[in-house]
Amino acid sequence: MRQLKIxxxxxxxxxxxxPLGLKGVVVGQGDTYEEALSDVKSAIRFHIETFxxxxxxxxxxxxxxxxxxxxx
Numbered sequence: 922m923r924q925l926k927i928x929x930x931x932x933x934x935x936x937x938x939x940p941l942g943l944k945g946v947v948v949g950q951g952d953t954y955e956e957a958l959s960d961v962k963s964a965i966r967f968h969i970e971t972f973x974x975x976x977x978x979x980x981x982x983x984x985x986x987x988x989x990x991x992x993x
Contacts, residue, residue, distance in 0.1 A: 926940065927941070929954055935957070936953065936957035
């Protein structure tokens with residue numbers, strides 16, 4: 922089992938989640954944090970089953986993820 926970093930965003934109409942360090946586009950959504958996380962995990966599994974383990978071979982790997990807020 923490989924560990925992936927997943928971003929979960931809260932919006933006015935629910936939550937959106939997506940993984941970092943995965944080839945291709947994978948998104949999950951839900952009314953709650955837990956639903957979005959569960960949905961994206963299911964989407965990741967489907968993505969790997971469909972396209973193979975090579976979608977996990979991203980170089981260089983994401984070591985850490987940070988969230989920053991800045992006025993522009």
